[in-house]
Amino acid sequence: MQQLTASILGWLAIVACYLLGEFLVLVADAPIPGALVGLLILLGGLLIHQRPVFAISRGAQPMLTHMSVLFVPAVIGVGLFWDTVSANALGIVLALVATTIISLGLTAWIAQQLLRGKGQK
Amino acid sequence: MLRAELAVAQIIGRLQEVVMQSLTVSGTFWLAVTLLCYLMALQIFRRCGGHPLFHPLSLTASAVAIVMWLTDVTASQYRGDAAILQWLLGPATVALAVPMFNQWQKIKNLGAPLLVSIAVGGIIAPALAWGVIYLTHAPLAIQMTMLVKSITSPLAMETGAAIGGIPALAAVFVILTGIIGAVAAPVTFRILAITQPEAQGVALGTVCHAVGTAKALQTGVVEGALATVGLGVNGILTALVLPLFF
Numbered sequence: 613m614q615q616l617t618a619s620i621l622g623w624l625a626i627v628a629c630y631l632l633g634e635f636l637v638l639v640a641d642a643p644i645p646g647a648l649v650g651l652l653i654l655l656g657g658l659l660i661h662q663r664p665v666f667a668i669s670r671g672a673q674p675m676l677t678h679m680s681v682l683f684v685p686a687v688i689g690v691g692l693f694w695d696t697v698s699a700n701a702l703g704i705v706l707a708l709v710a711t712t713i714i715s716l717g718l719t720a721w722i723a724q725q726l727l728r729g730k731g732q733k
Numbered sequence: 734m735l736r737a738e739l740a741v742a743q744i745i746g747r748l749q750e751v752v753m754q755s756l757t758v759s760g761t762f763w764l765a766v767t768l769l770c771y772l773m774a775l776q777i778f779r780r781c782g783g784h785p786l787f788h789p790l791s792l793t794a795s796a797v798a799i800v801m802w803l804t805d806v807t808a809s810q811y812r813g814d815a816a817i818l819q820w821l822l823g824p825a826t827v828a829l830a831v832p833m834f835n836q837w838q839k840i841k842n843l844g845a846p847l848l849v850s851i852a853v854g855g856i857i858a859p860a861l862a863w864g865v866i867y868l869t870h871a872p873l874a875i876q877m878t879m880l881v882k883s884i885t886s887p888l889a890m891e892t893g894a895a896i897g898g899i900p901a902l903a904a905v906f907v908i909l910t911g912i913i914g915a916v917a918a919p920v921t922f923r924i925l926a927i928t929q930p931e932a933q934g935v936a937l938g939t940v941c942h943a944v945g946t947a948k949a950l951q952t953g954v955v956e957g958a959l960a961t962v963g964l965g966v967n968g969i970l971t972a973l974v975l976p977l978f979f
Contacts, residue, residue: 623824630823631744638740643976645891647826648969654830664835672828675821679943680790681771682822683886683908685815687794688801689901691808696872697902703869704906707879711861712910712940713917715883719854720927720936726846727931 615670622671629654748820755817763806763814770796783951785915785944790908826887833965836958840966847935847959848966854939855967858883874899880975882906884968885942892972896979911944918948930955938963 633650636642642649658665675682690697697704754760774792781787801811812819840847859880866879878898881889886907893903914937922933930953937945938960946964950957 626827627824629830630827633827634744634823635737635740638743639737643895645826645888645895645972647823647887647891648972650823650827651830651833651969654827655833658830658834659837664831669831672831675825675828676832678771679822679825679887680788681767681793682818682825683790683904684767684771684794684797685812685819686822686886686890686901686904687790687908688797688808688811690905691798693899693902696875696899700866700869700871700875703866703871704875706869707862707865708882708906708909709913711858711865712883712913713921715854715858715861716914716918716936716940716945717921717925717927718857719850719940720922720932721925722853723847723850723935724927724929724932726850727843727929727935 618667619670619674622665622667622669623675624671625668626650626654626671626675629657751816751820754813757814759810760814760817763811764817766800767793767797767815767818770800783947785912785948788908788912788944791912822887822890826885829885829965829968832961836962836965839958840962843931847962850932850935851939851963851966852970854936854963855883855971858940859971873897875902877979878902878906881971882910883940883942884971885964888968888972892975895976907942908944911941914941915944915948918945931959934959935963938965939967942968 630647630650633648633653634646636649637644637646654668658668755764771789771793774789774796777792778784778787778789797811801808859882862879862882863876866876874897877896878893880896881893881898881903884892884907886904889903889907890900894900918933918937918941921927927933927936933952934949934956937949937956940963941948942964946957946960949960
């Protein structure tokens with residue numbers, strides 16, 4: 613019961629950060645996502661506090677674990693742009709497959725050069 | 734002051750609209766369908782040992798699309814009915830601050846080389862994708878959408894919208910990028926002799942966001958931690974920097 617209360621309170625705190633982020637972005641008319649501002653507010657708060665907050669971690673967990681389901685409406689929305697997608701299918705497939713693999717390999721290679729000897733302590 | 738009031742009215746209005754829609758008969762029905770499909774997709778995903786090809790999102794979306802086809806419901810109707818799921822992406826994005834905070838010590842320890850690696854990946858991935866799509870003369874909206882394909886979907890959708898891309902398409906590009914990268918990662922790393930767990934993790938998180946991070950977590954704790962850092966840092970930097978250019 614106590615854990616459930618903590619989860620709900622933590623979740624509400626996260627929602628509050630989100631709404632605050634949206635509010636700030638709207639008021640400042642800034643071209644950045646409100647959710648990102650909310651993320652930075654929460655991260656800043658946690659860093660100032662310097663310890664993990666039990667309620668926040670509990671409140672965040674279900675959304676982090678099951679984030680996939682939240683994207684379903686967005687993916688279904690592709691149906692609305694089907695003509696544009698099929699008209700550019702070749703380019704899209706090339707851009708997604710080839711460049712993702714190249715970028716992945718290149719980034720890993722560079723990271724390996726840069727992080728050499730800096731392994732875990 | 735007026736501006737603040739307008740902003741509050743807009744935020745509350747949106748929230749009200751989303752909640753009311755979920756309480757209608759069709760809203761409840763589609764939410765139930767989506768959640769049921771998701772539960773089944775999760776089962777299948779677990780049975781397949783978490784193989785990225787069977788990512789719960791692609792399975793759930795396909796199942797929902799079949800139900801939509803059977804009941805003759807259009808994409809825009811469904812999106813209206815299930816709007817609360819999309820709204821919840823906002824708080825879910827904010828929740829990413831928690832794993833970021835948990836990895837903070839690691840970010841500080843590895844320092845600049847880590848940030849440079851992430852920045853390199855964060856620039857190479859969208860630049861290459863944009864180059865290819867530009868050469869095929871795709872419309873500007875698709876070009877803009879390609880630029881956000883390597884960052885985590887909630888940020889990609891909002892950033893995509895901010896720079897003139899298509900949010901729904903951004904979500905699909907992002908998820909495909911993640912699946913392709915996660916499937917190709919083991920072979921790619923073997924060919925290039927990338928043996929360092931840190932390097933593998935950074936690349937997976939930076940280029941393949943959440944799907945790559947899930948893959949990295951399966952491989953090991955170090956890989957997973959570094960992938961979380963890559964995902965978070967690249968997402969934040971890209972979302973902050975891209976709108977400045979377009």
